[in-house]
Amino acid sequence: MGNVPVMTHDTPLSPRPPHDLVTGPERLLTSARLRAYGVTAAETAEHCRPGGPWQQLLPGVVLLRPGPPTSQERLHAVLLYAARERAPGAVPAQPGPGDGSGPDRSEAMITGLAALTLHGVAGAPPLPSLDVIDVLVPRQRRLRSAGCARIVRTAALPGARTVTGVPVAPVARALADAVAGLTDPGPVRRLLTEAVRGGHCEPAAVVRELRRARLLSRPHVVDAVESLVAEGRALAEExxxxxxxxxxxxxxxxxxxxxxxxxxxxxxxxxxxxxxxxxxxxxxxxxxxxxxxxxxxxxxxxxxxxxxxxxxxxxxxxxxxxxxxxxxxxxxxxxxxxxxxxxxxxxxxxxx
Known part of the structure; x- marks a missing residue:
């Protein structure tokens, strides 16, 4: 018997011409996936040149078409950037489409304002208006914020909810991550109140997350919490x-x-x-x-x-x-x- 070839992370799955990739179901691919399909780094760079048919949305994440990305494409690009790449044949914690390789999305989820919008919290901004999308990852991950992806770290990832096919942090955690980046009392109070009023979460869960994030020392957050408690009390009595x-x-x-x-x-x-x-x-x-x-x-x-x-x-x-x-x-x-x-x-x- 001859030697059996060993498949490595960079072994092409099946060489495909770049133009064939665009007709497939995946319009977003990582550089590692492109290499696995036989597309060299030079070919990727050539296709991503200004005016070219592809574009690099984030480091190592390529959109296989020109024109502005949709909100859904931005969300998936952020997750591709933040998620740890799996070796071919690995079994993901959260299976997705494809051949079992690619990013392991059990290690990344959308949080902050984008997550609140996906959960349907009234007062959260529309996705196209967000310049950055917060993504929650384990603290030990070596990642930096880049482009539209803002890295938020945590010692322990909460259980993600799937919304429109996207892993999203629970509302209480997403609120804490959103509030951490807000300095205007109005939006903070509005988001906390609407999340409770809309039945997305209980005040107790929100306050626990705010305390865990050490945000209860900020005066505008404390004022918003007082309004939140009053709102939650009224709902409980009702x-x-x-x-x-x-x-x-x-x-x-x-x-x-x-x-x-x-x-x-x-x-x-x-x-x-x-x-x-x-x-x-x-x-x-x-x-x-x-x-x-x-x-x-x-x-x-x-x-x-x-x-x-x-x-x-x-x-x-x-x-x-x-x-x-x-x-x-x-x-x-x-x-x-x-x-x-x-x-x-x-x-x-x-x-x-």
Missing amino acids: RLYRMVREYGLPEPVWNVDLRLPGGPSLGGLDAYWPEQAVAVALDTRAHRQDDDALWARYAAQRERLEGLGITVVHLTPRKLRDCPEHQAVVVRTALMAANDREPAGYVVVLPR
Whole structure:
């Protein structure tokens, strides 16, 4: 038997004339892919000359046609530039079209303003208006921002969402990356509020990402977060009202403050059923920077109320959004169990 040729990263897959590549499904190719197809660096440079049939959009990324690139082509070019090249025959973490070789897009995803636009967040700018597109990569990658690609690094990549065939960072992470590059309070407040109002993410997730990015020391971000918290609180209360009415729960008294007769306040509650001594409190502690202190206050309040025989049900905005029927069952169960408990101590119920 003769020697079996060893296939290397630069071995041509099947030599193809440059003009044949343009008729294929891929209009964007890396320089490494072109070499694998048998196109030399000199041929690529010749085709990418001013007025030529090709153009180099980013270092090592070639668009096989003249004219301005579309928004989708810019997005894919940025991903091709940022993604690590796979050897032929390698199995990608996120399979895509082709022969199994090419860029491994599990190591790059669109983030920042472009990602918010892809997610459909109101107030995010249209893709053609963006001079740069943020792309999130692992911190250890040796890449520099170039052309329309702005590199954003992270210690751990979040799970990407696929939007129009493009891997995109989750909304909360994309918001943090977008806010990092904004200095005008207006756009920051608008993006945060619209992301929550549009149901794209919860305020708690946004604040966690802003804190992780160390952006909560910026005054204009802190002001925007206050608006975000108010918006999230209003949405959570609306979901609570809807849950009570849509799932046939008895009407409670809303937004009350409980006190011992002639004594101090026992804390505010979002809903209270006096006859059953059942209370609902919306858990918004993740919206604040002092989570531990706020949680300690929640726990102390719950302990005081349960010591008086009052059942406290904590509901999160996210659970009210994602599974309101289950939350209604939790509250109904607490109301039905009231008959099996000792009567609660007397408390004064005041509007909050």
